Amino acid sequence: MRDVAVRAGVGVGTVSRVVNGGASVRPVTAERVQRAIEELGFQRNDVARALRPGMTSTTIALLIGNLANPFYAAIAKSVLDVARAAGYAVMVSSVDEDAESEKRAVRELFSRRIAGMMLVPVRRDNGFLQRAHRSDTPIVLIDRPAQGVENDAVVIDNDRGGFLATAHLIAHGHRRIAMLVAPSYYTTGQRANGYRRALRAAGLALDPSLVVTLEVGTVEAARVATVDLLGRRDRPTAVFATTNFVCEGTLRAMHAVGCQLAVVGFDDFRLADFLPVPATVVTPDADELGRRATELLLRRVAGDRGPARREVVPVRLVERGSGELDPPGRDAQPARPRPASPRRSVRAVDRGGVVRDHGRRT
Amino acid sequence: MRDVAVRAGVGVGTVSRVVNGGASVRPVTAERVQRAIEELGFQRNDVARALRPGMTSTTIALLIGNLANPFYAAIAKSVLDVARAAGYAVMVSSVDEDAESEKRAVRELFSRRIAGMMLVPVRRDNGFLQRAHRSDTPIVLIDRPAQGVENDAVVIDNDRGGFLATAHLIAHGHRRIAMLVAPSYYTTGQRANGYRRALRAAGLALDPSLVVTLEVGTVEAARVATVDLLGRRDRPTAVFATTNFVCEGTLRAMHAVGCQLAVVGFDDFRLADFLPVPATVVTPDADELGRRATELLLRRVAGDRGPARREVVPVRLVERGSGELDPPGRDAQPARPRPASPRRSVRAVDRGGVVRDHGRRT
DNA sequence: GTCCCGCTTGGCAACGTTTCCATTTGGGAA
DNA sequence: TTCCCAAATGGAAACGTTGCCAAGCGGGAC
Numbered sequence: 001m002r003d004v005a006v007r008a009g010v011g012v013g014t015v016s017r018v019v020n021g022g023a024s025v026r027p028v029t030a031e032r033v034q035r036a037i038e039e040l041g042f043q044r045n046d047v048a049r050a051l052r053p054g055m056t057s058t059t060i061a062l063l064i065g066n067l068a069n070p071f072y073a074a075i076a077k078s079v080l081d082v083a084r085a086a087g088y089a090v091m092v093s094s095v096d097e098d099a100e101s102e103k104r105a106v107r108e109l110f111s112r113r114i115a116g117m118m119l120v121p122v123r124r125d126n127g128f129l130q131r132a133h134r135s136d137t138p139i140v141l142i143d144r145p146a147q148g149v150e151n152d153a154v155v156i157d158n159d160r161g162g163f164l165a166t167a168h169l170i171a172h173g174h175r176r177i178a179m180l181v182a183p184s185y186y187t188t189g190q191r192a193n194g195y196r197r198a199l200r201a202a203g204l205a206l207d208p209s210l211v212v213t214l215e216v217g218t219v220e221a222a223r224v225a226t227v228d229l230l231g232r233r234d235r236p237t238a239v240f241a242t243t244n245f246v247c248e249g250t251l252r253a254m255h256a257v258g259c260q261l262a263v264v265g266f267d268d269f270r271l272a273d274f275l276p277v278p279a280t281v282v283t284p285d286a287d288e289l290g291r292r293a294t295e296l297l298l299r300r301v302a303g304d305r306g307p308a309r310r311e312v313v314p315v316r317l318v319e320r321g322s323g324e325l326d327p328p329g330r331d332a333q334p335a336r337p338r339p340a341s342p343r344r345s346v347r348a349v350d351r352g353g354v355v356r357d358h359g360r361r362t
Numbered sequence: 363m364r365d366v367a368v369r370a371g372v373g374v375g376t377v378s379r380v381v382n383g384g385a386s387v388r389p390v391t392a393e394r395v396q397r398a399i400e401e402l403g404f405q406r407n408d409v410a411r412a413l414r415p416g417m418t419s420t421t422i423a424l425l426i427g428n429l430a431n432p433f434y435a436a437i438a439k440s441v442l443d444v445a446r447a448a449g450y451a452v453m454v455s456s457v458d459e460d461a462e463s464e465k466r467a468v469r470e471l472f473s474r475r476i477a478g479m480m481l482v483p484v485r486r487d488n489g490f491l492q493r494a495h496r497s498d499t500p501i502v503l504i505d506r507p508a509q510g511v512e513n514d515a516v517v518i519d520n521d522r523g524g525f526l527a528t529a530h531l532i533a534h535g536h537r538r539i540a541m542l543v544a545p546s547y548y549t550t551g552q553r554a555n556g557y558r559r560a561l562r563a564a565g566l567a568l569d570p571s572l573v574v575t576l577e578v579g580t581v582e583a584a585r586v587a588t589v590d591l592l593g594r595r596d597r598p599t600a601v602f603a604t605t606n607f608v609c610e611g612t613l614r615a616m617h618a619v620g621c622q623l624a625v626v627g628f629d630d631f632r633l634a635d636f637l638p639v640p641a642t643v644v645t646p647d648a649d650e651l652g653r654r655a656t657e658l659l660l661r662r663v664a665g666d667r668g669p670a671r672r673e674v675v676p677v678r679l680v681e682r683g684s685g686e687l688d689p690p691g692r693d694a695q696p697a698r699p700r701p702a703s704p705r706r707s708v709r710a711v712d713r714g715g716v717v718r719d720h721g722r723r724t
Numbered sequence: 725g726t727c728c729c730g731c732t733t734g735g736c737a738a739c740g741t742t743t744c745c746a747t748t749t750g751g752g753a754a
Numbered sequence: 755t756t757c758c759c760a761a762a763t764g765g766a767a768a769c770g771t772t773g774c775c776a777a778g779c780g781g782g783a784c
Contacts, residue, residue, distance in 0.1 A: 013735070013736090014733060023732095024733095029732080044771080047413055047769095047770080049772075050739095050771090051409055051740070089474060091421070094446075110405070112421065113409045252636060373763060375744095375765070376764075385762095386762060407740055411742075415769055417741080417742070
């Protein structure tokens with residue numbers, strides 16, 4: 001920058017004013033500086049810039065689960081898009097549900113003096129965020145709120161999702177509906193609440209033996225659990241699979257065993273409509289989740305000091321076939337008529353929170 | 363840091379030596395400083411650290427295509443993992459095949475004085491990388507090399523992939539094999555080379571009408587092109603779909619039309635084995651691609667100044683069913699017997715670059 | 725013609741490190 | 755006891771920017 005100043009025959013202060021724009025600089029001077037900048041190929045050093053006190057860096061951090069999970073990948077994508085449109089760079093760190101890694105990653109990111117952070121917290125207890133909060137670097141939690149800490153959070157409507165899924169199965173005549181729960185301190189608990197609420201609303205009793213909590217939320221664990229479920233004497237007629245991976249495992253198990261029960265999953269995934277039995281799911285718009293979190297964080301970075309907010313992203317039901325199967329032996333009494341050929345219709349039609357979708361996405 | 367120095371009754375230089383370790387500090391002093399650090403909750407400011415001349419920042423950048431593409435997501439994941447294990451933070455920027463965005467993103471990332479950069483270049487011509495190269499910030503290209511620039515690059519064996527896919531179809535008795543090409547300045551061209559090489563090796567003539575280049579590499583474009591292909595009078599009996607999205611579109615079109623030709627795709631994707639017709643693909647290990655690129659970059663960051671390297675990640679064929687279908691009307695003459703029940707076997711078996719896989723992945 | 729005001733501009737301090745250099749300290753040998 | 759060398763330590767400069775303050779400059783009003 002000093003080189004530019006010398007070449008343009010001005011002071012460094014003037015160069016800074018030109019680079020950042022806005023300040024009062026005579027057009028002729030600005031033009032001269034501009035030329036010097038281009039001749040020397042100068043570009044501002046954002047590191048030094050962030051060093052100045054009160055100067056907020058233009059980098060934010062995103063701490064998120066395994067990117068191989070399309071749900072997280074979708075969030076990350078929209079975060080990157082929104083941040084870049086606003087001129088912010090994003091440091092991404094992927095911690096796979098390990099509290100110790102998360103702690104280390106948070107520390108390392110903060111040492112880089114980011115302007116703000118978004119994270120999908122691994123545990124309910126986020127004491128280590130207090131310190132960050134004290135340093136007044138804004139933090140927005142994604143998908144799961146924290147306990148105790150007064151933090152902004154953008155979550156999805158898990159409870160309503162659980163309700164929608166379960167009520168949909170009940171409406172199709174199911175009375176014994178199992179729920180496969182992936183371990184999580186928050187989301188699946190909320191989904192279970194919705195499940196119970198829907199059962200209660202329909203006057204059905206909750207059978208605890210039908211609520212299966214997995215050791216780990218993988219496809220394989222869900223597959224094994226489903227095979228076990230199918231082997232029971234008093235087996236259910238439908239399954240609510242509370243996660244995209246769980247849903248996949250459940251469908252795989254049923255296909256392998258050759259016994260297809262009704263299934264509604266949680267979280268959409270690519271090719272869900274193109275499986276041997278297309279998957280009916282309840283899903284939020286993952287893009288919207290990432291987008292709203294980023295927008296909230298950027299408002300905080302810009303100086304918004306209002307009270308902590310909790311935003312809720314709505315969910316919707318996408319009917320594709322697996323959730324519209326009737327209970328065996330009761331074919332005559334579906335609560336409402338099935339579409340004649342569920343795998344042939346092509347356009348998605350929104351019907352008040354319920355979408356019938358057999359199309360495809362790029 | 364000055365606060366720590368005061369509290370420990372030492373100079374700032376000593377604190378720096380303790381924090382960075384290695385230098386000669388008396389154990390008793392170091393212990394005193396260490397305690398002061400903990401009491402004050404001090405953590406090094408990596409921004410100021412990177413400001414020092416000759417001091418390399420501990421942040422690298424990854425510029426990659428749309429994370430909604432699982433191939434890119436897989437690369438990003440392994441990059442993050444390797445980098446974090448080495449103590450590096452990663453700035454990720456996602457540019458969706460737009461040269462102008464890419465240029466801007468590169469500039470913005472360099473202004474943050476990263477230690478190195480990995481990118482999946484959008485265009486063959488990367489003149490703007492020259493400047494970066496001159497500034498001796500190491501750059502590693504992923505998936506596609508650049509022209510003219512002497513850069514490190516880690517690519518996959520596209521040519522061999524194209525050859526394997528085509529030869530596999532030929533071995534199953536196909537003579538008219540179409541190729542659906544997504545637009546790309548490099549990868550699909552290489553894959554097309556392999557395709558031609560396999561045809562030549564089998565003594566088959568290349569029919570240019572069977573090579574269809576899409577306007578854009580989306581599922582929808584591939585679907586439309588496939589429908590068109592199926593409607594031709596002299597239609598092919600097999601298709602080589604040179605991309606994961608293209609493969610998806612092709613399979614969807616065939617399923618919708620009810621006319622299933624043999625298909626081999628390029629790049630694996632989740633659920634490929636769980637479609638109405640499980641997808642046979644040729645695929646590299648995306649994790650390995652990201653891992654090797656990151657390792658190479660970190661070696662460069664650490665000071666390795668050897669000549670530019672070009673690493674090639676191998677590909678392998680995964681048989682799942684869609685690629686093992688016989689040509690219609692010639693059922694009697696498959697070049698080798700099909701497995702009796704391709705959708706039932708469960709374990710993946712490696713047979714010299716060819717894998718038969720009907721299992722599942724978490 | 726003089727004065728005053730406002731727009732431009734130059735220069736310097738400060739941000740938090742690391743490294744170099746000079747100085748101090750400690751200990752062992754003569 | 756004195757001297758010398760090595761190890762340990764303190765302090766200051768420098769990295770590249772921005773913001774503040776003071777000064778310069780020009781023009782308009784009286």
